[in-house]
Amino acid sequence: xxxxxxxxxxxxSQPIPLVTSAxxxxxxxxxxxxxxxxxWWPYIWHEWITxxxxxxxxxxYCLLGGLMLIRGFADAIMMRTQQAVAINAEGYLPPxxxxxxxxxxGTIMILFGAMPLVLGFMNFLVPLQLGVRDVxxxxxxxxxxxxxASGALLVNVSLFIGEFARxxxxxxxxxxxxxxxxxxxxxxxLWAVQISGVGTLITGINIVxxxxxxxxxxxxxxxxxVFTWTSLASCLLIVAAFPILTATLAMLTLDRYVGWHYFTxxxxxNPMMFVNLIWAWGxxxxxxxxxxxxxxxxxxxxxFSGKPLFGYRSMVAATLFICVVSMLxxxxxxxxxGAGPGVNTFFGISSSVIAVGTGVKIYNWIFTMYGGRVRLxxxxxxxxxxxxxxxxxxxxxVLLAIPPAxxxxxxxxxxxxxxHNVIVGGVVFGVFAGMEFWFPKAFGFxxxxxxxxxxxxxxLIGFWVTFAPLYILGLNGMTRxxxxxxxxxWTPWLYVSLAGVIILILGxxxxxxxxxxxxxxxxxxxxVTGDPWDGRSLEWATPSPSPFFNFAVMPNVEGEEAYxxxxxxxxxxxQLAPEPEYAPIEMPLHTPVGIYTAFFSAIFGxxxxxxxxxxxxxxIVAAFIGFVVFAWRDVHEFKVPAEELAKAERARxxxxxxxxxxxxxxxxAI
Amino acid sequence: MTDTGLPASVxxxxxxxxxxxxxxxxxxxxxxxxxxxxxxxxxxxxxxIIVGYGFWIYLLSDIVLFSCFFAAFAVQRSATAxxxxxxxxxxxxxxxxxxxxxxxxxxxxxxxxxxxxxxxVMRTQIFLAATGLLGLIFIIIEFQEFAVLAAEGITPQxxxxxxxxxxxxxxxxxxxxxGLLWLLTMMAQIQVKGFRPEITHRLICFNLFWHALDIVWxxxxxxxxxMGAGL
Numbered sequence: 001x002x003x004x005x006x007x008x009x010x011x012x013s014q015p016i017p018l019v020t021s022a023x024x025x026x027x028x029x030x031x032x033x034x035x036x037x038x039x040w041w042p043y044i045w046h047e048w049i050t051x052x053x054x055x056x057x058x059x060x061y062c063l064l065g066g067l068m069l070i071r072g073f074a075d076a077i078m079m080r081t082q083q084a085v086a087i088n089a090e091g092y093l094p095p096x097x098x099x100x101x102x103x104x105x106g107t108i109m110i111l112f113g114a115m116p117l118v119l120g121f122m123n124f125l126v127p128l129q130l131g132v133r134d135v136x137x138x139x140x141x142x143x144x145x146x147x148x149a150s151g152a153l154l155v156n157v158s159l160f161i162g163e164f165a166r167x168x169x170x171x172x173x174x175x176x177x178x179x180x181x182x183x184x185x186x187x188x189x190l191w192a193v194q195i196s197g198v199g200t201l202i203t204g205i206n207i208v209x210x211x212x213x214x215x216x217x218x219x220x221x222x223x224x225x226v227f228t229w230t231s232l233a234s235c236l237l238i239v240a241a242f243p244i245l246t247a248t249l250a251m252l253t254l255d256r257y258v259g260w261h262y263f264t265x266x267x268x269x270n271p272m273m274f275v276n277l278i279w280a281w282g283x284x285x286x287x288x289x290x291x292x293x294x295x296x297x298x299x300x301x302x303x304f305s306g307k308p309l310f311g312y313r314s315m316v317a318a319t320l321f322i323c324v325v326s327m328l329x330x331x332x333x334x335x336x337x338g339a340g341p342g343v344n345t346f347f348g349i350s351s352s353v354i355a356v357g358t359g360v361k362i363y364n365w366i367f368t369m370y371g372g373r374v375r376l377x378x379x380x381x382x383x384x385x386x387x388x389x390x391x392x393x394x395x396x397x398v399l400l401a402i403p404p405a406x407x408x409x410x411x412x413x414x415x416x417x418x419x420h421n422v423i424v425g426g427v428v429f430g431v432f433a434g435m436e437f438w439f440p441k442a443f444g445f446x447x448x449x450x451x452x453x454x455x456x457x458x459x460l461i462g463f464w465v466t467f468a469p470l471y472i473l474g475l476n477g478m479t480r481x482x483x484x485x486x487x488x489x490w491t492p493w494l495y496v497s498l499a500g501v502i503i504l505i506l507g508x509x510x511x512x513x514x515x516x517x518x519x520x521x522x523x524x525x526x527x528v529t530g531d532p533w534d535g536r537s538l539e540w541a542t543p544s545p546s547p548f549f550n551f552a553v554m555p556n557v558e559g560e561e562a563y564x565x566x567x568x569x570x571x572x573x574x575q576l577a578p579e580p581e582y583a584p585i586e587m588p589l590h591t592p593v594g595i596y597t598a599f600f601s602a603i604f605g606x607x608x609x610x611x612x613x614x615x616x617x618x619x620i621v622a623a624f625i626g627f628v629v630f631a632w633r634d635v636h637e638f639k640v641p642a643e644e645l646a647k648a649e650r651a652r653x654x655x656x657x658x659x660x661x662x663x664x665x666x667x668x669a670i
Numbered sequence: 671m672t673d674t675g676l677p678a679s680v681x682x683x684x685x686x687x688x689x690x691x692x693x694x695x696x697x698x699x700x701x702x703x704x705x706x707x708x709x710x711x712x713x714x715x716x717x718x719i720i721v722g723y724g725f726w727i728y729l730l731s732d733i734v735l736f737s738c739f740f741a742a743f744a745v746q747r748s749a750t751a752x753x754x755x756x757x758x759x760x761x762x763x764x765x766x767x768x769x770x771x772x773x774x775x776x777x778x779x780x781x782x783x784x785x786x787x788x789x790x791v792m793r794t795q796i797f798l799a800a801t802g803l804l805g806l807i808f809i810i811i812e813f814q815e816f817a818v819l820a821a822e823g824i825t826p827q828x829x830x831x832x833x834x835x836x837x838x839x840x841x842x843x844x845x846x847x848x849g850l851l852w853l854l855t856m857m858a859q860i861q862v863k864g865f866r867p868e869i870t871h872r873l874i875c876f877n878l879f880w881h882a883l884d885i886v887w888x889x890x891x892x893x894x895x896x897m898g899a900g901l
Binding site: 206239241258624628632636 | 680683712713714715719720723724727728730731732734735738739741742745746749750751826827828829830831832833834836837851855859862863868872
């Protein structure tokens with residue numbers, strides 16, 4: 001009846017997962033109780049859960065990503081603590097538990113922390129920057145988000161019911177085969193990642209179609225903001241790379257469930273085929289994460305320097321160059337496979353060449369600041385911290401790209417330091433910079449400046465104190481994923497690294513306090529103009545927060561930096577553009593099909609993990625019925641009357657008039 | 671913090687006045703607007719174009735999925751582990767019939783599309799039914815092939831070669847089966863709702879899907895069966 005599932009799946013003998021999951025469950029119950037008591041369910045259901053508004057979905061993606069970042073960070077604290085106390089000792093985490101923690105840390109941080117955050121930014125911003133009202137497929141967008149959320153749910157369920165993979169964040173066979181990992185840990189990994197991967201693919205297709213086929217009049221390719229360009233490149237990579245992940249995980253699933261021989265080390269299976277396939281997805285994946293962050297930094301550098309982005313066209317070219325070359329470097333993750341000098345040379349050179357594209361971008365950002373009026377607001381601090389951190393991460397990457405050097409540093413702490421250097425320095429700093437920058441657009445008020453600066457400095461210093469010692473440890477021969485250490489010479493560096501984690505904890509606390517303080521002081525931080533930073537792209541033409549239809553009348557773009565042009569014309573002529581004609585528009589109806597499908601996908605995944613076959617069949621049939629019922633709807637859209645648009649647009653214009661007056665008085669001062 | 675200023679935009683106006691030619695920031699090239707195609711100059715494309723285009727992107731991702739299984743087949747082609755090789759399990763006669771049936775189904779699928787363009791419900795349904803029937807025959811022949819092999823003990827559990835063979839051919843069969851389910855749903859929708867815009871959009875997608883599966887099958891037929899049989 002319940003397959004492999006019975007009461008022994010609950011880790012009653014292990015205090016750490018038990019207490020953690022008890023706290024999480026109590027917290028979740030508390031949230032549910034509060035929402036119920038306050039009577040918020042109808043609002044949350046109608047305005048958020050069933051929403052197909054790209055901005056709402058984007059915000060929910062970011063919320064999910066933020067929560068998972070904290071979850072993954074908790075794993076990180078446990079690992080650094082374990083390594084600092086387990087010197088010639090066993091530490092407090094037994095090996096089978098420690099192995100689950102480093103596996104969960106990587107999986108959660110990349111796939112359920114960073115990915116949702118990046119997808120959230122793309123969802124929120126791309127339609128706004130393109131001057132359109134929604135993405136190409138709003139309902140699929142909702143399905144994609146909820147599938148990602150189901151994947152995250154499954155990973156977290158593994159904490160309480162059963163176990164997680166002990167194989168590392170990429171389950172290399174033969175270790176991950178049923179023979180050597182007989183438990184449900186790898187199955188949790190497989191189904192969670194498979195389900196969320198489908199969600200990501202849906203979003204990727206959606207954004208590519210949106211950018212290529214839905215732009216407001218006049219928005220030709222070379223007038224698109226760089227963030228939109230990098231989102232396009234990132235989503236092209238999603239479309240090209242995520243099917244490889246789907247295929248690879250499906251093959252491993254077949255090996256584990258029905259005894260096939262794709263990756264076994266017996267009967268003609270080929271474990272190295274897994275490693276090749278998974279990195280053919282895995283390397284583009286890191287560019288999927290970092291390219292949109294490059295876009296975020298580009299917007300910030302240009303806005304806070306008061307200048308157009310330096311070398312816009314070279315930025316676009318470099319983005320697409322990285323997009324293509326990122327598919328040609330995967331083998332540098334395993335030079336030690338021994339593919340021979342020819343192959344290793346090719347991949348060594350391609351891995352070094354890809355740094356050229358990033359180098360072009362770095363120079364462009366620096367030259368954007370040069371001669372500009374740089375304002376050191378919080379988004380700009382994160383961006384400058386990024387340049388410093390990312391350059392060093394990039395340079396150590398070039399070191400690792402040299403095959404002979406890689407034979408020494410392969411799988412060492414040097415590697416661990418390197419990829420945290422680029423992913424924390426690039427992606428995490430990027431999403432924090434973006435959060436500070438676009439928060440007013442999403443919620444209508446700015447974030448508190450002081451706490452934001454505190455969070456930045458704690459994060460920057462904490463990052464370096466944590467990871468600089470890991471470079472040294474790596475060069476001294478320490479390998480990654482050690483549960484205990486038998487080498488006392490490494491002790492000081494492990495302590496320093498732990499101290500760095502404590503600074504990082506202060507950074508995380510500052511970030512949370514910043515959010516709380518900003519919400520409490522929201523009236524003081526209110527953004528009434530819709531353009532709090534003197535912005536340059538079309539999202540700043542809308543009020544903060546943007547209405548659900550984004551633009552009452554679709555803008556007509558006449559040059560690069562669409563909104564900047566509109567603003568300059570208004571300042572020059574001392575008046576806004578004449579009021580447009582309003583026509584009724586159609587917007588997609590909200591629908592629960594996304595959460596419905598995802599709910600049954602999560603059940604399906606859970607049933608497959610625990611071999612509850614009847615439940616798997618029932619949930620697949622239920623999900624299909626849901627889709628047919630959805631497809632049977634007669635009404636997909638509702639009309640927004642012209643009067644409602646006119647009312648909203650007039651309120652927006654009144655705010656802009658006030659802004660124009662303020663700018664004019666400044667102009668008099670100059 | 672409360673006063674962000676905005677002096678940069680004011681100064682920029684002054685700069686434009688001093689540099690009216692906006693050196694380095696002018697738009698380039700002549701632009702020929704094409705209405706409804708989604709090119710920058712004319713605004714978003716029509717719903718029909720957006721749906722079709724998005725589905726093309728999906729098909730590309732599906733081709734990448736297949737390419738992984740093709741790659742696995744190429745890698746494991748000779749990993750027989752002492753078991754039967756591809757040459758020994760290919761029955762080229764049966765596969766020739768299978769291929770003919772599937773290609774014919776593509777033809778009837780196209781006829782159904784022509785009928786739906788002419789808004790003829792009955793003909794659309796007849797040709798869709800013919801497509802489905804041919805697809806079903808294809809699946810039955812494939813199933814029979816697998817059953818015959820399994821009866822001889824030739825299963826994916828036997829060796830890496832057989833794993834990648836059954837994986838690739840089976841993935842295609844799974845796609846055709848999903849296509850059949852979709853086809854039945856479409857036929858029911860056409861019958862109940864007629865040619866509403868969203869239903870014709872879905873028909874376009876279904877046609878694309880069905881033809882794409884044919885193209886993939888050409889690859890399977892050539893690489894697995896023809897080359898496998900040593901032809």
